[in-house]
Amino acid sequence: MTVAIINYGMGNLASVRKAFEDIGAEVQITSDPNAIRDANRIVLPGVGAFCEGMERLGDAGLLDILHEAVIKQRKPLLGICLGMQMLASQGFEGGRTNGLDFIPGTVQRLDALSCTLRIPHVGWNEVKYRCEDALFDGIPESSDFYFVHSYAFIPECNDHLIATTSYGCEIPVVIRNENVFGCQFHPEKSSKAGRQLLINFLRYIPTSLC
């Protein structure tokens, strides 16, 4: 199983790489279209602001290949934190910016969702499932995951919302549109529950490829 971790210069990728290596994946940290085309799984990580993230993806020439791999080839993709947020149609961090638009929705600051608690939302918080999903196989309901974020993904369609957490308001934290997954928390920093989620992502087989 090969995993292409998209490198666009945002954040430290070592812990994501290590997490996938630990569960037996062959990992490449890459911005090379061929490596992305050949990989079995794509991971879009990232820490930072939406607008800068999209700009860097564009500058690295990654928009077309991501579209090709995810929409045409239907490769499973997991977006983590900022990588999840950039799956949206539009973000508002650093000015209104178009996202990858793999899952219709917008990314807004937590206080715009009427969250009254301190921002950023940092720490271990319980994840509540809205529906069953392969991503949660073997992970008990209400397991804790590690969060660091000030913005959240608001999916347009409720069917794309897989899990939430409570932090002064309900925050969407796992979203999915067929082969495209996103999690707001950091599975690579969420110890054993995070490890199981990454195992589940590798095990997931898109139905169209069955």
Next chain:
Amino acid sequence: MLKVRVIPTLLWKNFGLVKGIGFDSWRRVGPVLPAVKVYNSRDVDELILVDITACQEGHAPDHVSVSDFSEECAVPFTVGGGVTNLEQIVSLLHAGADKISINTAAYTDTTLIETAANRLGAQCVVASIDALRFDDGRYFCYSHSGKVDTGKDPVEWARELAGRGAGEILLTSIDRDGTMLGYDLELVERVAKVVDIPVIASGGAGCYQHMIDVVKKAGASAVAAASIFHFTEQTPACAKAAMQEAGIPVRKNFISPVNQ
């Protein structure tokens, strides 16, 4: 709801881990990497690693070693000791640290915490305060690994650090450190009352009840501890079980399914 964390503290001196009493009388407790691996495999909430020689010897934590340690750490990893400028903070974050703890430099460079919080986000800036209680009940902050009296009151200093943009306060009682007599509840309570950022209580944990007390009575958001884990049979997982029984929200430890 965010969970109250139990955080083992690792004090790194030269090539290994040590633990002392009152910031002195260091005992060697083993090498760093295996300790990081063991805590990681035991599913701890977070780890703090402080290079206690870096500040005294005037060098930054060795980011090459930090990179080796962080590779083994699948939980949030805080690194401190000898951090004096933004470049060092960036290089430690690149080495895989999630948060950087700043102590002495906060006194000497009044802009560092603010600059770091603005550039890198408050979530990665931990302001560390080492406080000593005097016989008359007053407290003073010490810099340089507990060597230099700064004359500052920890309550006022915590307020100022929070105002500069620190994401958390790591509050250590120098006189309780290593004694296992319990956290300084008065110190923690006073500080936790005046800041709205999380306060990590440190120094003095000797049993699980101490951790329960500092959370329930003094308002700590997290408990850091070293001696209790180095020198007794007590573990972070059992600490959390005891805290949960006492009604404190803690992160549940994950039981791996057998089919892995």
